[in-house]
Amino acid sequence: MDDAAMQSTTHPSINWRGIAWFLTLCLGLTWSIEIIALERGIRFATLTPGTVTMLALVMWIPAASAFIVRRWITREGFASASLRIGPWKPYLYVLLGVPCLFLVIHAVTCAFGLGVFSTDPSVFLKSLPPMPPGKKIPSGPMLIAYMGFISLIAGPFINLIGTFGEEFGWTGYLLPSLLPLGRWRAVGIYGVIWGLWHAPIIIGGFHYAGYPIIGVLFFCAFTTAIGLIQCSLLLRYRSVLLTSFLHGAINAEANGIWLLLFTGVSTLWGGTVGLVGILIFGGFGIWLLARTAENPVGLR
Numbered sequence: 001m002d003d004a005a006m007q008s009t010t011h012p013s014i015n016w017r018g019i020a021w022f023l024t025l026c027l028g029l030t031w032s033i034e035i036i037a038l039e040r041g042i043r044f045a046t047l048t049p050g051t052v053t054m055l056a057l058v059m060w061i062p063a064a065s066a067f068i069v070r071r072w073i074t075r076e077g078f079a080s081a082s083l084r085i086g087p088w089k090p091y092l093y094v095l096l097g098v099p100c101l102f103l104v105i106h107a108v109t110c111a112f113g114l115g116v117f118s119t120d121p122s123v124f125l126k127s128l129p130p131m132p133p134g135k136k137i138p139s140g141p142m143l144i145a146y147m148g149f150i151s152l153i154a155g156p157f158i159n160l161i162g163t164f165g166e167e168f169g170w171t172g173y174l175l176p177s178l179l180p181l182g183r184w185r186a187v188g189i190y191g192v193i194w195g196l197w198h199a200p201i202i203i204g205g206f207h208y209a210g211y212p213i214i215g216v217l218f219f220c221a222f223t224t225a226i227g228l229i230q231c232s233l234l235l236r237y238r239s240v241l242l243t244s245f246l247h248g249a250i251n252a253e254a255n256g257i258w259l260l261l262f263t264g265v266s267t268l269w270g271g272t273v274g275l276v277g278i279l280i281f282g283g284f285g286i287w288l289l290a291r292t293a294e295n296p297v298g299l300r
Helices: 003-010 016-039 049-058 061-073 089-111 122-126 140-158 160-181 183-197 199-203 212-237 240-254 257-261 275-290
Strands: none
Touching: 016 049, 016 061, 016 160, 016 183, 016 199, 061 160, 089 140, 089 212, 089 240, 089 257, 089 275, 140 160, 140 240, 140 257, 160 183, 160 212, 160 240, 183 199, 183 212, 183 275, 199 212, 212 240, 212 275, 240 257
16 A cells, blocks of 8 residues: 555545645745845845844744634644644754754765865954944854854754744644655655745845755655655654654754854855755654654544
8 A cells, every 4th residue: 555545545635725825825934024124125045133033923824824724714723733742852852863963964966066164263353244333253262163063952942932933833743744645745745835934035045046946846845854754753743843843953064063164165056055064964853754653543
């Protein structure tokens, strides 16, 4: 029996009405806000306190959309939203495993000449927006230690504030809603939708400055690769808090110590959201999902 057939024996049919409402609310609100920002000249190649605040608020639109759909549109409630912490060991695996994946990504990036390892923070500092008066950035070794602590330890927990806003919508509603199609097909559809949700800010320079169209395509591939891991964790542990922690750990690494230690990384081919990162995250995700048991009864 194939994957889709097995899913259909344990799950109700897909609620396309709920999915349509969720996507209309989530994409409509997000794209409206971000397109208005682009029309006003705001760009996302270099984040400022203002754009960071805007993006942090936008991260809660998927959660708000899922809440509205569950509460008032489909009236299905929240029993299937995986609102549980689950066992502690998977959080440790994420905390240790995500940095290992990033280490492999950047080692391969350097091996193929797509980036350069450096402990000189000057290039990183030039990429930052001007500091407010009276604030000073730590010196080289202190900066590396500080960034390492934030990226590896504190960041995944701090980022939960924002990533839960996304994951309550994405892996708490959309992904499980699509699982009756079969987990592989569900991840493919979910990953592309999740990537397209970012389209306006990608066009505005986020991650792929200078590549607005191909950047959207690359990011859809990246979110699909991450979606494979998310789906594996969701099927194994039924915890949207865990997928939020994974998301927070990836964000902490992607915007942290690796930007300081690796310079000149090729936008499209190297680093986290380039081809190297997509292949490594995707390869690990395929391996993990293939080793994951079928969707447990009651997830959706």
